Amino acid sequence: MRAAAWSDTGSDTPPGAWVVRDETLGAFVVSGYDEAARVLREPGWSSDPRRIAGRSLAVPPGVLLFLDPPDHTRLRRLLSPAFTPRAVGRLRPRVAAIVDTVLSGLFADADEADLMAEAAYLVPLAVIAELLDVGAEGARVFREHTPGLVRMLEAVPTAEDVERGAEASQEVMMFLLPLLVERRRAPGGDFVGALAATDGLSLEELLATCVLLLAAGHETTANLIGNGASALLRDRAQIERLHADPARAVEELLRAEPPVRLAGRVALTDHELGGVRVPAGSRVVVRIDAANRDPRRFADPGRLDLSREPLPHLAFGGGHHYCLGAALARLEAAETLTRLFGRFPDLAPAAPEPRRRTSTTFNGWATLPVRARRSS
Ligand code: HEM
Numbered sequence: 001m002r003a004a005a006w007s008d009t010g011s012d013t014p015p016g017a018w019v020v021r022d023e024t025l026g027a028f029v030v031s032g033y034d035e036a037a038r039v040l041r042e043p044g045w046s047s048d049p050r051r052i053a054g055r056s057l058a059v060p061p062g063v064l065l066f067l068d069p070p071d072h073t074r075l076r077r078l079l080s081p082a083f084t085p086r087a088v089g090r091l092r093p094r095v096a097a098i099v100d101t102v103l104s105g106l107f108a109d110a111d112e113a114d115l116m117a118e119a120a121y122l123v124p125l126a127v128i129a130e131l132l133d134v135g136a137e138g139a140r141v142f143r144e145h146t147p148g149l150v151r152m153l154e155a156v157p158t159a160e161d162v163e164r165g166a167e168a169s170q171e172v173m174m175f176l177l178p179l180l181v182e183r184r185r186a187p188g189g190d191f192v193g194a195l196a197a198t199d200g201l202s203l204e205e206l207l208a209t210c211v212l213l214l215a216a217g218h219e220t221t222a223n224l225i226g227n228g229a230s231a232l233l234r235d236r237a238q239i240e241r242l243h244a245d246p247a248r249a250v251e252e253l254l255r256a257e258p259p260v261r262l263a264g265r266v267a268l269t270d271h272e273l274g275g276v277r278v279p280a281g282s283r284v285v286v287r288i289d290a291a292n293r294d295p296r297r298f299a300d301p302g303r304l305d306l307s308r309e310p311l312p313h314l315a316f317g318g319g320h321h322y323c324l325g326a327a328l329a330r331l332e333a334a335e336t337l338t339r340l341f342g343r344f345p346d347l348a349p350a351a352p353e354p355r356r357r358t359s360t361t362f363n364g365w366a367t368l369p370v371r372a373r374r375s376s
Pocket of ligand 1: 167224
């Protein structure tokens with residue numbers, strides 16, 4: 001049995017092939033930890049897909065993820081105060097209440113459930129809907145359109161991905177626009193009010209940011225919860241370690257089962273990376289999943305060990321695009337997983353077999369059937 005039997009995302013990179021040219025992708029694929037960290041952290045690499053030589057791509061304006069310095073620096077500085085660990089810490093009671101409400105509904109009518117649809121997707125959806133103060137109608141709109149929205153983030157998008165992504169983004173923007181216009185007139189003191197009142201943030205940037213928060217924060221966090229629950233169901237001995245130190249446990253789950261597999265970059269100048277020449281204008285795909293299992297960096301990388309001494313994994317990226325929502329995602333995952341296994345100690349996999357999500361970018365479960373006896 002492979003050590004990583006609980007996963008199908010382990011790196012299959014042969015030793016030495018940490019940077020390779022993939023003609024099908026039209027990109028250099030970076031699988032080594034040090035090489036990936038260099039691309040993410042050092043200057044000379046762009047996040048703007050329009051810089052890929054010989055390609056003409058449309059990129060929506062004002063989206064942090066696709067901006068380079070100095071535009072990125074300016075926008076990121078405006079948005080950062082809302083996402084510091086301290087600001088997010090203040091959300092803990094609300095996140096805990098949301099998790100409790102979701103878990104109260106789980107197994108309410110039956111002793112079997114799909115953990116993805118009935119818990120993992122619901123927690124981040126409710127959190128983001130509350131942060132953006134969009135009410136029940138907003139939560140419905142978000143729920144309907146997130147699956148389309150995240151198709152925009154596929155590393156190898158099909159024509160249908162592009163079309164569905166654009167449609168979903170349009171729907172979400174049409175819903176949010178009047179709410180945000182009103183918030184800029186009368187902000188209020190909550191999360192979205194603080195964003196709307198940020199000096200120097202244009203309406204276009206505010207709108208793009210809210211759509212990005214939904215696209216970047218929903219699917220990813222749902223996958224962290226689902227991947228974490230699945231890993232623990234297959235390795236129950238580690239549930240104790242989750243309860244002993246939830247924060248550390250979540251780091252190892254992020255390392256071993258990163259919800260985002262890839263990050264895209266473009267070489268701005270000629271680079272030498274892992275002994276390979278990467279010319280300016282080349283597309284580069286950073287394999288976060290492979291880097292997180294680089295044996296040169298992580299001992300016995302295929303083994304899930306929730307008490308592993310934390311090392312800097314790349315699940316949230318690195319450098320100036322490091323995930324803005326990292327503290328929030330960690331909080332949601334720790335609250336959900338500890339409360340899930342605390343409330344349902346006999347939680348177990350159920351039939352049929354879980355189904356993996358098909359995506360080049362996201363690593364997660366489409367369905368995760370589970371059963372438990374409801375606690376009284
Ligand atoms: C950026 C992963 C949750 C908002 C990123 C990046 C990664 C990532 C890898 C960097 C992409 C790159 O460098 O190209 C994750 C994972 C999450 C998660 C694994 C959950 C487990 C969230 C949440 C939010 C969020 C909850 C907000 C509500 C963002 C934003 C960026 C970002 C705004 C862009 C930052 C920038 O470009 O400066 N995320 N994310 N993410 N994430 Fe997350």
